[in-house]
Amino acid sequence: MEISFELNGEPVTVTVEPYMSLVDMLRAEMDVKSVKKGCEQGECGACTLLIDGAPVTSCLVLAPQVEGRHVTTIEGLEKNSLMIDLREAFIENGAVQCGFCTPGMLLSAYALLRDNPHPSMEEVKMGIEGNICRCTGFTKIIEAILDAVERIAPE
Amino acid sequence: MEYDKILSDILGREDFLVVGKNVVRTDALDKALGKAMYTADYVPRGTTLLKVYRSTVPHARIKSVDTAEALELPGVEAIYTGADVTGNNQIGYALPDQPFLNDEKVHYIGDPVALVCARDEYALEKAFQKISVEYEELPAMLDIDVSLSEDAVDIHEGGNIALTTRIRKGDAEKGFSEADVEVEETYWSPYQDHMYIETEAAYAVPEHGKVTVICNGQSPFLVREKVAHVLGWSLNQVRIIQALAGGAFGGKDDQGPLVSAYAAFAATKLGKPVALVWDRPESVSYSNKRFPARIKYRSGATEEGKVTAVEVDITLECGAYANRSPFWLWRQTAHAAGPYEVDNCSVDGRAVYTNKVYGGSFRGFGDLALHFAAETQMERLAYELSMDPIEFRLRNVLKVGSRTTCDQVLDHSVGLEQCLKAVRDASDWSSHREPVWEGSKVRGYGVGLAYHGISTSRSTPDWSAASILLNQDGSLTYRTGIVEIGQGSPFGHIKIVSEIIGVPPENIRIELPDTDSTLNAKPTHGSRGLMLGGTAAAKAALTLRENMVACASELFEVPYERIALVEGRAYDKEDPETSVSVRELAEEMYNRGYDPGAYGYFKAPKRFFDPETGLGVNYSVYTFAATVGEVEVDTETGETSVIRVWPAMDCGKAIDPLMIEGQIEGSISQGMGFALMENMELKDGLVINPGFKDYIVPSSMDTPQIEPCIIVEEPYRHGAFGAKGVGEPAIISVVPTITSAIHHATGLWFNTIPVRPWTMHKALKEAEP
Numbered sequence: 064m065e066i067s068f069e070l071n072g073e074p075v076t077v078t079v080e081p082y083m084s085l086v087d088m089l090r091a092e093m094d095v096k097s098v099k100k101g102c103e104q105g106e107c108g109a110c111t112l113l114i115d116g117a118p119v120t121s122c123l124v125l126a127p128q129v130e131g132r133h134v135t136t137i138e139g140l141e142k143n144s145l146m147i148d149l150r151e152a153f154i155e156n157g158a159v160q161c162g163f164c165t166p167g168m169l170l171s172a173y174a175l176l177r178d179n180p181h182p183s184m185e186e187v188k189m190g191i192e193g194n195i196c197r198c199t200g201f202t203k204i205i206e207a208i209l210d211a212v213e214r215i216a217p218e
Numbered sequence: 219m220e221y222d223k224i225l226s227d228i229l230g231r232e233d234f235l236v237v238g239k240n241v242v243r244t245d246a247l248d249k250a251l252g253k254a255m256y257t258a259d260y261v262p263r264g265t266t267l268l269k270v271y272r273s274t275v276p277h278a279r280i281k282s283v284d285t286a287e288a289l290e291l292p293g294v295e296a297i298y299t300g301a302d303v304t305g306n307n308q309i310g311y312a313l314p315d316q317p318f319l320n321d322e323k324v325h326y327i328g329d330p331v332a333l334v335c336a337r338d339e340y341a342l343e344k345a346f347q348k349i350s351v352e353y354e355e356l357p358a359m360l361d362i363d364v365s366l367s368e369d370a371v372d373i374h375e376g377g378n379i380a381l382t383t384r385i386r387k388g389d390a391e392k393g394f395s396e397a398d399v400e401v402e403e404t405y406w407s408p409y410q411d412h413m414y415i416e417t418e419a420a421y422a423v424p425e426h427g428k429v430t431v432i433c434n435g436q437s438p439f440l441v442r443e444k445v446a447h448v449l450g451w452s453l454n455q456v457r458i459i460q461a462l463a464g465g466a467f468g469g470k471d472d473q474g475p476l477v478s479a480y481a482a483f484a485a486t487k488l489g490k491p492v493a494l495v496w497d498r499p500e501s502v503s504y505s506n507k508r509f510p511a512r513i514k515y516r517s518g519a520t521e522e523g524k525v526t527a528v529e530v531d532i533t534l535e536c537g538a539y540a541n542r543s544p545f546w547l548w549r550q551t552a553h554a555a556g557p558y559e560v561d562n563c564s565v566d567g568r569a570v571y572t573n574k575v576y577g578g579s580f581r582g583f584g585d586l587a588l589h590f591a592a593e594t595q596m597e598r599l600a601y602e603l604s605m606d607p608i609e610f611r612l613r614n615v616l617k618v619g620s621r622t623t624c625d626q627v628l629d630h631s632v633g634l635e636q637c638l639k640a641v642r643d644a645s646d647w648s649s650h651r652e653p654v655w656e657g658s659k660v661r662g663y664g665v666g667l668a669y670h671g672i673s674t675s676r677s678t679p680d681w682s683a684a685s686i687l688l689n690q691d692g693s694l695t696y697r698t699g700i701v702e703i704g705q706g707s708p709f710g711h712i713k714i715v716s717e718i719i720g721v722p723p724e725n726i727r728i729e730l731p732d733t734d735s736t737l738n739a740k741p742t743h744g745s746r747g748l749m750l751g752g753t754a755a756a757k758a759a760l761t762l763r764e765n766m767v768a769c770a771s772e773l774f775e776v777p778y779e780r781i782a783l784v785e786g787r788a789y790d791k792e793d794p795e796t797s798v799s800v801r802e803l804a805e806e807m808y809n810r811g812y813d814p815g816a817y818g819y820f821k822a823p824k825r826f827f828d829p830e831t832g833l834g835v836n837y838s839v840y841t842f843a844a845t846v847g848e849v850e851v852d853t854e855t856g857e858t859s860v861i862r863v864w865p866a867m868d869c870g871k872a873i874d875p876l877m878i879e880g881q882i883e884g885s886i887s888q889g890m891g892f893a894l895m896e897n898m899e900l901k902d903g904l905v906i907n908p909g910f911k912d913y914i915v916p917s918s919m920d921t922p923q924i925e926p927c928i929i930v931e932e933p934y935r936h937g938a939f940g941a942k943g944v945g946e947p948a949i950i951s952v953v954p955t956i957t958s959a960i961h962h963a964t965g966l967w968f969n970t971i972p973v974r975p976w977t978m979h980k981a982l983k984e985a986e987p
């Protein structure tokens with residue numbers, strides 16, 4: 064079937080089987096490889112992306128469900144100022160090790176800070192609860208997100 | 219040459235440029251942009267997919283395999299069984315007990331029986347339903363005691379004991395006769411899954427008489443060896459390109475070669491590219507786990523607090539195959555007394571087959587289970603003696619001049635005592651000697667120590683190699699076979715190179731390991747990546763530096779000794795105005811005949827090991843660690859949380875303190891998971907919790923407050939700038955620290971991990987008066 068949606072601000076139309084998951088459509092049909100597959104159970108968070116701005120594990124979404132919606136992956140926020148602050152904070156705080164969870168983690172962190180620019184540490188932990196990182200033990204990721212809060216330019 | 223003195227003896231400087239400083243990793247930006255490529259990301263659209271068809275019974279003889287109906291299905295391209303293997307159908311690492319494709323017997327639920335190639339996952343699934351295997355089932359040995367019982371059925375020819383180990387040091391019985399107190403307990407530590415977020419994968423592309431495999435192993439040259447072995451080809455017909463790995467923790471060291479061999483085998487048979495990407499249930503159910511171990515431990519000490527003897531009996535559960543168990547069991551045997559000097563040690567070990575998923579490499583490699591037992595014994599002895607657990611440990615810890623369990627004399631680089639005193643003081647230990655109650659919750663403090671021999675065990679020759687190329691424009695290309703699995707060792711290498719040739723790390727590009735152009739660095743395991751690989755990098759850099767200095771010396775017409783290389787320039791120390799950029803220098807080197815390429819080969823000092831007595835110099839050097847931790851036990855729910863941790867480590871020399879902290883924090887999380895949460899559940903040999911839903915790993919919500927790591931630097935003279943390995947030593951003390959704190963809080967001893975809420979709840983109920 065044919066699906067039309069907006070990917071990172073660009074309208075796209077793809078032909079897929081109706082039972083294909085969103086992560087598979089993006090990776091296999093559209094070469095969007097930043098969306099990682101880690102569990103296909105909605106548990107690890109590696110495939111996190113934004114649908115109409117909300118963080119979602121794309122392995123639990125069927126491709127036809129994004130018809131007419133706005134899908135944002137990490138590529139779409141490359142030049143976004145909040146994402147730049149987050150990215151730099153991640154890099155400088157040692158929050159990136161193997162990097163496999165990083166795109167999904169950054170997208171969850173982005174959604175958190177966009178909606179709550181001054182989160183407490185507990186709120187940061189809750190904001191990334193759905194993203195598993197097996198390398199860092201989360202400490203540097205949490206520190207990086209709190210550091211990004213400091214970096215955000217006042218409006 | 220003493221590699222810890224490169225700075226003063228060769229570079230003639232007092233201060234480091236980049237070593238010891240936190241420098242932003244050069245690979246972090248691509249990873250944060252989502253542009254970093256992992257194995258599955260290289261697979262083009264439309265590539266033939268491969269899936270391993272596995273046994274559904276734990277122990278059986280294969281009577282027949284019928285694939286005819288499956289082969290008729292649309293989209294199914296080929297199915298291969300053991301009969302198709304024309305090279306070698308034997309892939310056991312240490313013992314020849316593991317078939318590549320099982321054609322006679324299966325030994326666990328998940329044993330590979332056939333390789334199915336199809337155009338997509340749906341065709342694969344249909345094919346799986348149509349393959350039929352007729353088994354003659356055999357009794358399943360699902361427990362080490364069943365495997366060892368008199369009426370046990372042999373899993374492999376030669377019986378169910380894969381190997382035994384033994385150490386006799388001093389006279390254990392004499393030691394116990396001198397002891398005033400004795401404790402004897404049996405400990406059990408179970409399987410642990412690596413749960414790297416990226417599953418096992420390989421993508422193989424065949425050409426005439428050659429195959430290229432992109433994969434996520436940990437030892438590209440071992441991958442090459444296994445692939446060539448299975449195909450019956452020579453090494454130069456196989457090219458392995460190691461992609462970035464999305465976590466590995468040892469697991470991919472064992473699985474990488476196998477997954478690559480399946481993909482390469484199918485691709486060469488089929489004559490077209492093939493991709494094999496495991497799904498999560500496959501990864502959890504069928505790949506190697508941390509080996510379970512039962513450790514019976516008897517210790518004795520005098521009233522003065524000196525440990526006089528230990529008697530340790532280790533039963534390691536191999537599962538279906540020996541895999542790396544000989545190395546694992548020897549490591550446990552050689553470290554059996556823990557990080558203490560004990561004059562009388564008697565250690566026996568055996569590795570036992572069962573019809574379950576096999577164990578294998580995992581961060582800490584045997585020392586986790588061993589230290590859980592050894593450290594809990596130390597706690598119990600301290601308790602029996604009414605001594606402070608840290609004070610008791612300080613009376614026994616390994617120091618310079620001490621002899622280890624295997625009678626190895628530690629002649630330098632032993633910083634354990636400093637680590638222990640540092641965490642004692644940082645945590646204000648003496649003010650926290652009483653548990654603190656608040657409502658139903660109680661908090662306690664615990665301590666744990668660790669030592670871990672770096673690199674491979676026993677007297678296996680150990681070496682590494684690396685190469686650097688100075689390009690005409692002054693940029694540099696660095697090649698190492700040490701792989702990037704998150705830990706950042708290759709970046710540590712280029713910091714070492716940068717320090718020596720005075721060119722910033724960002725000018726040095728790290729190429730992916732490619733066996734056609736990279737020198738063999740030997741595996742990325744045993745915490746050897748930085749220590750061995752980095753010293754090879756240092757040797758290469760020293761050679762390149764000589765050429766750079768010689769060229770600059772000719773150019774400036776001043777003696778060699780007057781040339782300095784810093785910040786991307788060469789200059790005359792007596793006249794700093796006389797200088798050239800590395801770009802100009804590179805051009806001159808090409809034109810004047812100075813070799814712009816260098817390789818470094820580093821051979822670790824020769825060791826000695828006697829397999830009869832178990833005594834000898836088992837490891838070149840040890841890394842030491844100490845942690846103090848605070849836990850909170852909710853006596854109503856039984857839930858245990860780690861609140862705060864104070865870590866310290868003697869890493870010889872911290873090449874990058876931030877990255878060491880990253881290893882330590884990650885280890886605390888992974889160790890906490892093992893101590894309190896993670897457990898593989900098996901029913902009749904089948905893993906019944908094969909995913910993140912039911913196999914619970916720590917999340918951000920479980921993260922304790924981790925204090926800045928105290929870094930102790932007792933340099934190792936055969937490691938670049940004195941550095942020793944870090945990745946594994948970081949996890950070993952975590953489990954006993956947690957169980958020690960649990961005991962402090964609740965008075966309960968736990969000899970089995972994990973201590974999950976229901977286990978704690980039950981123990982609390984039983985302890986009620």
